[in-house]
Amino acid sequence: DAGVIQSPRHEVTEMGQEVTLRCKPISGHDYLFWYRQTMMRGLELLIYFNNNVPIDDSGMPEDRFSAKMPNASFSTLKIQPSEPRDSAVYFCASSLSGAAWTQYFGPGTRLLVL
Amino acid sequence: AQSVTQLDSHVSVSEGTPVLLRCNYSSSYSPSLFWYVQHPNKGLQLLLKYTSAATLVKGINGFEAEFKKSETSFHLTKPSAHMSDAAEYFCVGTNSGNTPLVFGKGTRLSVIA
Numbered sequence: 001d002a003g004v005i006q007s008p009r010h011e012v013t014e015m016g017q018e019v020t021l022r023c024k025p026i027s028g029h030d031y032l033f034w035y036r037q038t039m040m041r042g043l044e045l046l047i048y049f050n051n052n053v054p055i056d057d058s059g060m061p062e063d064r065f066s067a068k069m070p071n072a073s074f075s076t077l078k079i080q081p082s083e084p085r086d087s088a089v090y091f092c093a094s095s096l097s098g099a100a101w102t103q104y105f106g107p108g109t110r111l112l113v114l
Numbered sequence: 115a116q117s118v119t120q121l122d123s124h125v126s127v128s129e130g131t132p133v134l135l136r137c138n139y140s141s142s143y144s145p146s147l148f149w150y151v152q153h154p155n156k157g158l159q160l161l162l163k164y165t166s167a168a169t170l171v172k173g174i175n176g177f178e179a180e181f182k183k184s185e186t187s188f189h190l191t192k193p194s195a196h197m198s199d200a201a202e203y204f205c206v207g208t209n210s211g212n213t214p215l216v217f218g219k220g221t222r223l224s225v226i227a
Contacts, residue, residue: 004157033214043204043217091157101146101214105157 004106018080025094035091116141118207120218133192137205147188148206200225
């Protein structure tokens with residue numbers, strides 16, 4: 001299995017630009033999670049989906065952030081407009097219901113907003 | 115609600131000596147507990163998990179952890195540290211609320227040659 005795939009691995013953009021991060025979960029997994037990691041705040045859960053439906057988005061920082069999961073094999077996290085404080089590493093993870101929430105993480109997208 | 119506390123933000127050991135990374139949890143029910151490792155500029159990798167079966171759990175790379183209900187602890191150990199073990203380690207637990215997992219703040223392990 002290829003594991004969780006994220007793209008791009010690195011993104012550098014200017015303040016005000018739209019940023020789209022992509023994730024392909026492990027085939028057959030029905031949960032998908034988006035996390036953000038910074039030195040100051042550590043690892044934060046932003047949103048998670050079950051069977052493509054958003055279950056809890058209480059961690060999404062503000063309306064500039066949005067996430068979609070149009071099908072079982074693809075999800076996006078969009079930031080519009082981006083700000084320097086959004087600079088972080090964004091991780092996607094997936095898991096299988098009934099597996100005690102065992103999550104498998106992607107390699108992350110390192111975002112730098114100038 | 116579940117909470118997970120990693121007692122040390124940084125642990126430094128010499129190569130070949132034992133590793134102990136401490137984690138306490140609080141929960142009103144029997145939790146599932148995990149240890150993840152994150153090497154620099156990498157994603158999180160599952161080391162091991164406890165799900166109410168055997169209290170001593172063996173993971174990858176020689177790591178193991180013991181669930182002690184009386185002490186509400188789930189400490190991670192390894193008999194002999196390797197240089198490649200230098201990384202950030204996260205203790206993680208389940209939560210009865212809406213958030214599937216609760217992450218500790220992490221312990222950075224340094225291994226000195």
